[in-house]
Amino acid sequence: MNQGSLASFHEYITTDKCRTILALCGAGLSASSGLPTFRGSGGLWKNYSSMDLATPDAFNVDPGLVWQFYSYRRYKAIQAKPNNGHYALSQLSKVAASKGKKFLTLTQNVDGLSRRAHHDPEQLLELHGSLFTLKCTSFDCTYTENNNFKHPLTPQLQGCEEEWINPRKRQRRTENENENENENEDGKDAVISTTGSPEFTPVKEIPRSGLPTCPQCKTGLLRPGVVWFGESLPFKVLDQADQFIMSQKVDLILVIGTSQSVWPAAGYVNRVKLQGGKVAIFNTDEEDLEGCDGWKFLGDAAELLPQALK
Numbered sequence: 669m670n671q672g673s674l675a676s677f678h679e680y681i682t683t684d685k686c687r688t689i690l691a692l693c694g695a696g697l698s699a700s701s702g703l704p705t706f707r708g709s710g711g712l713w714k715n716y717s718s719m720d721l722a723t724p725d726a727f728n729v730d731p732g733l734v735w736q737f738y739s740y741r742r743y744k745a746i747q748a749k750p751n752n753g754h755y756a757l758s759q760l761s762k763v764a765a766s767k768g769k770k771f772l773t774l775t776q777n778v779d780g781l782s783r784r785a786h787h788d789p790e791q792l793l794e795l796h797g798s799l800f801t802l803k804c805t806s807f808d809c810t811y812t813e814n815n816n817f818k819h820p821l822t823p824q825l826q827g828c829e830e831e832w833i834n835p836r837k838r839q840r841r842t843e844n845e846n847e848n849e850n851e852n853e854d855g856k857d858a859v860i861s862t863t864g865s866p867e868f869t870p871v872k873e874i875p876r877s878g879l880p881t882c883p884q885c886k887t888g889l890l891r892p893g894v895v896w897f898g899e900s901l902p903f904k905v906l907d908q909a910d911q912f913i914m915s916q917k918v919d920l921i922l923v924i925g926t927s928q929s930v931w932p933a934a935g936y937v938n939r940v941k942l943q944g945g946k947v948a949i950f951n952t953d954e955e956d957l958e959g960c961d962g963w964k965f966l967g968d969a970a971e972l973l974p975q976a977l978k
């Protein structure tokens with residue numbers, strides 16, 4: 669970490685010139701907790717692009733496919749642990765007020781790791797919802813359930829944990845198959861089929877009756893409580909974020925592990941800049957640091973944030 673910029677960052681964040689701080693977080697914050705990001709290989713699940721599956725249309729066309737995708741992500745998020753980046757923001761949410769500062773975290777992540785790092789819930793807005801909220805899809809049923817960490821949600825969703833066919837299991841199963849094994853980015857040995865492409869555990873045909881169903885209206889399919897592409901963010905969340913930005917000048921925005929490619933979330937950076945606020949970016953990709961006239965911290969958010977916010 670460039671000590672010069674760290675010193676000037678510290679000099680600024682500890683003075684009362686910097687009274688109001690906003691943090692905008694993305695998938696990069698949870699990367700070192702072992703959760704895939706949306707960009708690059710992480711953006712793919714069994715060759716499906718995450719963004720294709722994260723849409724109301726995909727759910728209407730094939731709810732079984734979309735539930736296997738979200739069951740896999742729920743499982744990964746349940747297995748994951750908050751990292752020091754989450755804890756550094758959580759700590760700031762606890763001490764900000766005692767230092768006469770206002771602080772709010774806007775996270776695009778639906779993995780629940782900021783909450784699990786005991787971030788003060790009053791200073792945390794999950795812009796895109798949560799994997800652990802379930803909502804009924806019937807138009808006349810408002811059933812919503814939070815903090816449901818049950819896995820699998822139904823017996824038919826068992827087996828969505830592994831994205832790849834685990835060779836050891838397969839080895840046992842099919843000794844005579846001539847397959848060569850190769851390492852995949854999850855560090856798990858992936859089976860490279862004779863066609864050379866990694867072999868995924870097959871997507872199952874799950875009948876509607878095998879999917880999570882509303883316990884209230886008994887008929888509606890439940891869906892993950894996340895914001896899909898083409899859907900509006902929760903108005904309550906948009907209002908709270910607007911309240912924070914408009915009730916006082918935001919002096920600093922921390923832009924953490926995000927490609928700033930999804931809207932309206934990406935728009936908060938510019939709104940702070942238009943108020944004359946300063947920007948500090950934490951990212952592993954030089955490209956995503958470009959265009960920042962504030963502090964640029966290149967590296968893993970889980971390592972950088974504890975140093976920057978201590």
Ligand SMILES: CC(C)NC(=O)[C@H](Cc1c[nH]c2ccccc12)NC(=O)[C@H](CCCC/N=C(/NCCC(=O)O)S[C@H]1O[C@H](COP(=O)(O)OP(=O)(O)OC[C@H]2O[C@@H](n3cnc4c(N)ncnc43)[C@H](O)[C@@H]2O)[C@@H](O)[C@H]1O)NC(=O)OCc1ccccc1
Pocket residue numbers: 693694695696697699700705706707708722776777778796894895896897898899900901924925926927928929930931932933950951952953956967968969970
């Ligand atoms: C793709 C994009 C162009 N499309 C959009 O933005 C669309 C359309 C749109 C709206 N306005 C626009 C304006 C211009 C262009 C397009 C639009 N927006 C919408 O559809 C939004 C809804 C958007 C929300 C979609 N849901 C998600 N998630 C939940 C689901 C799910 O997760 O399954 S978005 C999802 O993708 C985004 C991924 O971005 P990042 O988190 O930044 O992750 P990414 O992988 O891209 O980047 C990771 C970064 O981390 C860095 N990194 C990696 N490792 C580390 C590390 N270790 N440390 C630090 N950094 C690291 C990498 O270098 C990289 O920079 C996140 O927001 C994430 O939540 N809704 C809406 O506009 O509704 C309208 C409306 C209004 C009123 C009434 C009705 C409708």
